[in-house]
């Protein structure tokens with residue numbers, strides 16, 4: 001007769017998730033101390049794709065730093081490049097023609113929809129549903145095709161320039177964007193019926209992983225994560241930049257604080273982005289896309305400059321400390337997922353591991369953006 | 373108890389709706405392009421690696437001023453020139469002629485600063501995208517040679 005297994009009530013074990021794991025998006029490592037299926041303590045380990053983008057900003061001229069910004073977040077790169085050019089333009093006092101700003105807003109919003117679409121697909125796949133990813137990618141492909149036709153790249157755009165754009169959009173783009181909006185609206189209805197209404201999906205997200213508004217403030221979480229916790233903060237509304245004040249759109253806010261709320265915020269945001277694109281295409285003024293005197297060899301005045309923009313993942317900020325030279329003395333990138341990620345450790349204490357992975361998906365993490 | 377059964381009912385209904393959608397998608401035309409058997413045409417602005425452009429006589433337009441080299445954030449361009457004697461309006465003159473133009477494509481970020489900085493319209497993005505290799509050296513392009521080859525093909 002074999003001896004009965006001795007169970008120690010306080011026994012826990014260490015589970016290593018990542019850095020290469022199908023359930024984490026990119027090279028993120030989470031050390032989890034587990035009690036059976038429950039997480040006692042989690043610790044995220046970052047730095048596997050650190051590329052020293054901030055340091056590069058100090059060694060390159062401002063214009064040479066342009067391509068770097070699109071390498072932070074490969075899903076919604078335009079938002080980041082937008083922040084960079086806005087910061088420099090404001091600091092150097094460069095006027096931007098209205099048409100250029102409109103095109104920027106349109107392309108950024110298209111990029112936001114593309115980013116949310118991919119998140120949607122990947123998130124549902126995390127939960128075990130495969131088809132929605134395929135549908136989402138098909139819609140996203142249309143956006144990427146459009147953006148490729150104007151910017152020449154599919155993901156790592158280097159399209160905005162100080163004072164304007166690299167090149168103008170053509171009628172084909174405008175036509176394609178106009179055709180895309182109703183198509184996307186139809187798709188959103190389809191996703192609603194296919195995923196949002198799905199009972200398994202609801203059961204796995206509702207009342208799971210509550211993140212209080214207090215916790216969001218504590219860790220500096222922004223974007224859909226904060227808006228899913230009832231914090232009505234969107235840089236486009238609260239600190240308006242570019243031509244956003246001209247647009248009529250709403251900021252979706254949910255107060256449930258659970259994973260479902262974060263999901264719903266993003267789904268609603270896609271519709272709002274479509275509204276912005278629609279209005280932008282309608283109002284798109286003519287005229288030049290570059291300031292008359294194309295700025296060359298930009299030197300910023302001595303000072304400290306900060307510009308925040310709302311990217312697909314939250315508030316992205318770029319701070320430039322200038323000593324009057326042609327490159328920055330110190331450059332700091334505030335990336336939204338870095339802050340959003342940090343509440344993971346605290347929030348998932350006592351959670352089931354399957355819920356924690358769903359929770360991680362609802363945070364919409366892009367690791368290269370976090371590690372910079 | 374009533375809640376329990378109504379949940380089963382609505383839950384099953386939501387699953388059936390989902391299945392209906394996937395079933396309809398099943399009969400939609402395929403959108404996947406079977407690369408490499410099928411290929412797509414690259415858009416006019418597609419950014420492949422840069423290439424030199426030729427003037428009407430087939431010589432590179434580039435005057436070896438080095439602006440592109442200085443503008444490049446990653447230092448991928450290296451060029452050199454030789455000075456040759458040419459006769460302009462009967463007078464002997466020295467002229468800079470491009471003798472080397474190499475691109476290290478492993479470092480290029482396709483930002484377009486070189487193309488933008490060139491005042492002579494001497495470089496542009498190619499439409500090349502079928503690039504794959506296991507050796508780094510295969511992405512060090514000798515653009516001058518590439519231009520010569522394509523000119524020979526054209527004539």
Ligand code: SF4
Pocket residue numbers: 422443444445446447448449479480481482483484485486487
């Ligand atoms: S595209 Fe940018 S990185 Fe590439 S060679 Fe030109 S300047 Fe350099």
Ligand code: SF4
Pocket residue numbers: 433434435436437438439440441451489490491492493494495
């Ligand atoms: S900037 Fe133009 S002309 Fe000058 S070296 Fe480069 S390619 Fe040649």
